[in-house]
Structures are given as structure tokens and as C-alpha cells.
Amino acid sequence: MDKLPNENRDLLGPDLPEEEEPPSKPHFIDEVTLLDEYLKSRNDREKSTISERSLTFLQTYFPEATVKEWNSWHWQIKNSARSIEQLSRYIRLSENEVKPGGTGTQSLPLRITPYYISLLDPDNPEQALRKSVVPVFDEFLIHPDEATDPLSEEHDSPVPNVVHRYPDRVLFLVTGFCSTYCRYCTRTRMVAKDKCHIGVKAWEPGLQYIEQHKEVRDVLISGGDPLTMPDLHVEYLLSRLRSIPHVEIIRIGTKVPLVLPQRITRPLVNMLKKYHPLFISIHFTHADEITPEVTEACGKLADAGIPLGSQTVLLKGINDNVETMKRLMHALLRIRVRPYYLYQCDPVVGTSHFRTSIDKGLEIIHGLRGFTSGYAVPTYVIDAPGGGGKIPLLPGYTIGREEGTVLLKNYEGRIFRYPDNSV
Ligand code: SF4
Numbered sequence: 001m002d003k004l005p006n007e008n009r010d011l012l013g014p015d016l017p018e019e020e021e022p023p024s025k026p027h028f029i030d031e032v033t034l035l036d037e038y039l040k041s042r043n044d045r046e047k048s049t050i051s052e053r054s055l056t057f058l059q060t061y062f063p064e065a066t067v068k069e070w071n072s073w074h075w076q077i078k079n080s081a082r083s084i085e086q087l088s089r090y091i092r093l094s095e096n097e098v099k100p101g102g103t104g105t106q107s108l109p110l111r112i113t114p115y116y117i118s119l120l121d122p123d124n125p126e127q128a129l130r131k132s133v134v135p136v137f138d139e140f141l142i143h144p145d146e147a148t149d150p151l152s153e154e155h156d157s158p159v160p161n162v163v164h165r166y167p168d169r170v171l172f173l174v175t176g177f178c179s180t181y182c183r184y185c186t187r188t189r190m191v192a193k194d195k196c197h198i199g200v201k202a203w204e205p206g207l208q209y210i211e212q213h214k215e216v217r218d219v220l221i222s223g224g225d226p227l228t229m230p231d232l233h234v235e236y237l238l239s240r241l242r243s244i245p246h247v248e249i250i251r252i253g254t255k256v257p258l259v260l261p262q263r264i265t266r267p268l269v270n271m272l273k274k275y276h277p278l279f280i281s282i283h284f285t286h287a288d289e290i291t292p293e294v295t296e297a298c299g300k301l302a303d304a305g306i307p308l309g310s311q312t313v314l315l316k317g318i319n320d321n322v323e324t325m326k327r328l329m330h331a332l333l334r335i336r337v338r339p340y341y342l343y344q345c346d347p348v349v350g351t352s353h354f355r356t357s358i359d360k361g362l363e364i365i366h367g368l369r370g371f372t373s374g375y376a377v378p379t380y381v382i383d384a385p386g387g388g389g390k391i392p393l394l395p396g397y398t399i400g401r402e403e404g405t406v407l408l409k410n411y412e413g414r415i416f417r418y419p420d421n422s423v
Contacts, residue, residue, distance in 0.1 A: 048262060049296045057118035061090060073263040076113045077179055077228070084110060087134065090117050094125035098135045108188045110135055112180045116259045119288065128286045128318040132182055138353035139183065145385075146349045148189045152387035159205040161198055165389055169218035172206055174198055174237060178225040180259040182283075184313060184354045186346045186383075191224050198223075200236060207240050214246045220281075222253035228260070231268055238275040250275060253311070255283040258290075261297035273304040282337060284310045286319050287327040295335045302336040309340030312378065313354075314364070316345075320356045322367030329368065329376040339378040341390075346383055358382070358393065366395040370411025 048071040050058070058070050062079070069075045081087040084098050087110065112120075112133050120134070121127035149155075156165045163171040175198055176191045185191055210216050219241055226234060241247050256263045257280075272278055280301060284290075302308055310332050312319065319325055329339045342364070345355045361380050368377045381390040400407045404421035 049292045051292045053291075054115060054118045054293070057090075057114070062114070070114070071262050073179075073260055073265070076115055076260055076262055079114050080179065081112045081114075081117060082110060084135070087112065087117070091120055091122040091130070091134070093134075096136045096138065097125055098137065108135075108139075108181050108183065108185060109192045110181065111178065111192070113260050115262065115293070116180050119291065126317070128324075129288055131318050132184070132285050132315065133180055135183060136353070139350040141352060142349050143347070143352040146347045146352065147385070148349055150347045150385050151186065151383050152385075153187075154189075156387055159209045161202065162206040162209050164209075164213070164216075165387060168215055169220065170210060170213075170216050171220045171222055172203075172210070173223050174203060174221055174226050175224035175229055177223070177228050178259075179228050179256060179263075182255070182285075182313075184315060184345055184348065184351045186348055187224070188348055188350075200233065203237065203240075210241065210247065211244050217246055217248040218251065219247055219249075220251040220253060225254050225256055226252050227254045227256035227263055227268075231271055234268070235271050238272070238278070242275050249277045249279060251279040251281060253281045253283070257282050257297040257301065258284060258294045261291075261293040264297035264300050266300070269300045269304045272301070272306060276305060279307050279309065281309045281311050281340060284312055284328060284332060284337070285315065286324065287331040290328075290331040290335060298335045298337055308337040310337050310378070311341045311343065312339075313343045313345050314356055314361050314380075315354045316356045318354075320360055320364070322364050325364050326368060326372060326376070329378065330372070333373070333376055339376055342378040342380045344380070344382040344393075347385060362393060362395045365393075366411075369395075 050067055050070060054070065055067070058065060058067070062070070065075070065079075081090070084093070087093075110133075116129075116133065120130045124130065125134070153163045153165075153171070156163050158164055161173045163173070165171070173187075173190065176187075176193050178185075178191055181192060210219060221237060221241075226237075238250060241250050282298070298308060312325075312328065314320060319328060325342070332339055342361065344358060344361055345351060347355070365377065365380045380393045382393060383390050397409050398406060399409050399415070401420070402417070404419060405417040406420045408416045408418055410416060
């Protein structure tokens with residue numbers, strides 16, 4: 001890549017491990033644009049929201065840092081907690097949480113942005129958000145049904161980093177880095193490994209595979225978290241994919257808007273909206289994640305015409321009851337995110353303490369459907385172990401057939417008949 005003026009260097013993003021640069025400076029951006037975007041980015045950072053809670057946290061733990069620094073996503077990544085010792089500066093660890101000096105969890109390292117730490121209850125280890133990101137000893141318990149790759153993604157991978165399971169779409173895993181690691185992550189086999197960022201050269205076989213497979217009309221960019229990559233790298237990927245005539249839609253799967261909302265800068269959004277139709281699926285867990293910062297970040301994406309959907313994993317002790325889930329779904333709609341999937345927790349090694357029964361998931365769907373807006377009801381799915389793909393689950397609304405009619409149960413449990421005698 002050509003040299004850039006010093007003041008433009010931070011457009012290339014933080015100094016992340018094992019990142020490779022694009023093979024040459026992309027043709028779609030010149031240095032005038034870079035300077036322009038840098039200035040807009042600076043203004044954007046200065047104007048971004050900071051909630052009172054985050055401000056108090058900033059003043060308490062980073063008294064030397066400015067609000068402008070706090071609102072820089074590079075600063076957030078650089079100052080993330082990466083060890084239990086660092087985390088113990090901010091929260092009082094419980095017996096079950098891995099204590100300083102302990103061996104820690106082996107499968108997935110710890111990383112949490114200062115912003116997300118500011119949402120954690122320092123005194124309550126049972127707080128939903130805290131349980132989703134702070135390691136506990138239970139992670140060492142391995143259940144016989146668990147696997148490192150429970151969905152057999154490796155088996156359905158024709159070239160590195162591409163999973164081609166369904167007829168007309170592929171999953172493209174473009175990085176192994178996340179700004180905050182979820183303790184129940186399905187991809188612990190690949191995230192946070194030595195070569196966190198897979199890198200531009202390593203994307204090439206995947207891009208060529210997609211170019212050669214005309215049946216692929218939908219590409220889901222995931223990882224890791226693609227929005228932890230610098231704008232230039234995200235744009236490189238999007239522009240390559242958009243130049244493939246048979247790729248109709250591009251999707252990005254991310255948790256960034258709620259763990260690192262500072263990343264949703266105006267230059268990023270202005271770049272993303274050049275690649276429509278583009279969809280973003282956001283990994284929410286609990287309504288307490290929806291703060292003023294997250295509302296602003298999702299608002300910017302929605303204003304750019306990007307349809308936003310949510311993906312939520314059903315997690316024991318975190319969101320496994322109707323009221324908690326309803327509160328989350330309603331909060332999502334208020335910030336213009338459409339509830340999309342509710343996932344049964346995958347049997348990944350060391351996650352048995354997170355898994356609920358399937359009946360619990362059905363009970364939640366039953367408690368939503370009919371009792372609130374249809375838009376607030378996600379599709380409950382099991383991603384079938386062994387690579388069967390997503391299988392939807394519904395409570396038993398169809399209860400039988402009788403003399404040319406179907407017997408149906410409504411949300412209140414009342415029985416109705418529908419004439420079903422057409423041929
Ligand atoms: S954001 Fe996604 S890929 Fe990253 S740790 Fe969480 S579940 Fe895994």
C-alpha cells in the first residue's frame with residue numbers, strides 16, 4: 001500500500017495483530033477522500049453521545065483520557081480488558097468467576113471494551129451482561145455432547161474461510177478478532193487465535209470461489225467481527241463482492257454496534273451505504289445493552305438505509321424468560337432493529353451452563369406470539385449439530401385434523417377449525 005500522510009494513518013485502524021494490508025491501495029479511494037473522511041471522523045467522534053454512566057466510568061478509571069479519546073474506537077480497542085487481572089480493576093470477582101492468578105479459561109481469551117465494562121454491575125456476578133462476557137470456572141466442564149465445531153462448518157468449507165451449506169448463499173469468515181468475546185461463542189475454534197485477522201491475501205481463495213459459483217446470490221460476512229476491521233479493509237471486501245454480478249445481497253454479522261458503538265462513525269456509514277443492498281445482523285443479548293450510544297449507532301445505520309436485524313442466543317440465567325425477552329424485542333424495535341433469530345445455544349465445548357431446554361425456548365415464543373407485535377417475535381431455531389442448518393421450532397399451534405378441517409390452537413389456547421378440503 002502506498003504511504004499515507006501521517007495524519008491519515010489512523011484511518012487504517014488500530015494496530016491489530018497479524019493484520020495484512022490490501023495488496024495495493026484500492027482504486028475507489030484517493031488521499032483527498034481519505035483526508036476528508038478523517039476530518040469528518042474527527043468531528044463525528046467529537047459529537048458522539050456519551051451517557052452519564054460511561055462518563056462517570058471514564059472519569060473514575062481513565063482520569064487522564066478525554067471524551068474524544070473515549071469516543072474513538074481505536075482507543076476503546078487499545079484499552080480493552082484482556083486479562084482477569086485487568087478486569088478486577090473494575091469489578092469485584094465472585095467465587096465462580098476466574099480469579100486473578102488463576103489459570104483462566106483455555107478455549108476463549110478474555111477481551112471486553114471499556115465501554116462494555118462500564119455497563120457491567122461491579123458488585124453483582126448474576127447480572128445478565130456480566131455473565132455473558134466474564135469467564136467462570138464452569139467453562140472448564142466439558143459435556144460429552146459438546147464439540148469445538150458443533151455445526152461442522154469446517155466440513156462444509158470448500159475453500160478456507162468460506163462455508164457453503166445452503167444452495168444459494170455462503171458464509172465468509174473474514175476475521176477471527178472481536179472487540180469483546182462472548183463466553184458462549186460458537187466459533188471458539190477460530191476466534192481470538194494467534195492469527196486473529198485472517199487478512200486480505202487469505203480472502204482471495206474465498207473471493208474467487210464466490211466469483212466462480214454463480215448460484216451464490218447472498219454472502220454473509222462474519223467471523224469474528226468484520227466491523228473491527230479498518231474501513232479500507234471492509235470496503236475492499238464489499239467492493240470485491242459487489243463487483244460480482246450474481247451476488248445480489250451482502251450481509252454483515254456483527255456485535256460492534258453494542259460493544260463498540262464508537263465504531264459506527266459517519267465515514268464508515270457513508271462507505272457502507274455505497275454497497276446496497278446491504279443488511280446487518282446485530283448480535284444482541286439483553287435490553288440493558290440498549291444505551292443512548294447504541295441507539296445512536298443503530299440510528300446512523302438505519303438512516304443509511306441498511307435494514308437491521310437482531311440475532312440473539314437463548315442463554316440460561318441471562319435472557320431465558322418471557323418478560324426479559326419481550327423487553328429486549330421491544331427495545332430493539334424502538335431503535336429500528338427487527339428481531340430476526342432466537343438461537344438455541346449451540347453445544348460448543350464449555351458452554352453447558354448457558355444452555356436451556358428446548359421447552360424453555362418454545363415457552364418464550366409462545367409467550368410472545370399473539371401477546372405482542374408480530375414484528376417483535378423472532379424465529380426460534382436450532383442450528384442442527386453436524387451441519388443440518390437452521391431448523392425452526394414453533395409451539396404446537398396445529399393440533400390435528402378432523403373431517404376436512406385442521407384443528408388450530410390460538411395464542412390464548414382456544415381451539416379453532418380451518419376448512420382444509422381443497423385439492
Ligand atoms: S461477537 Fe460473535 S464471533 Fe465474536 S465472540 Fe461473540 S459470538 Fe463469537
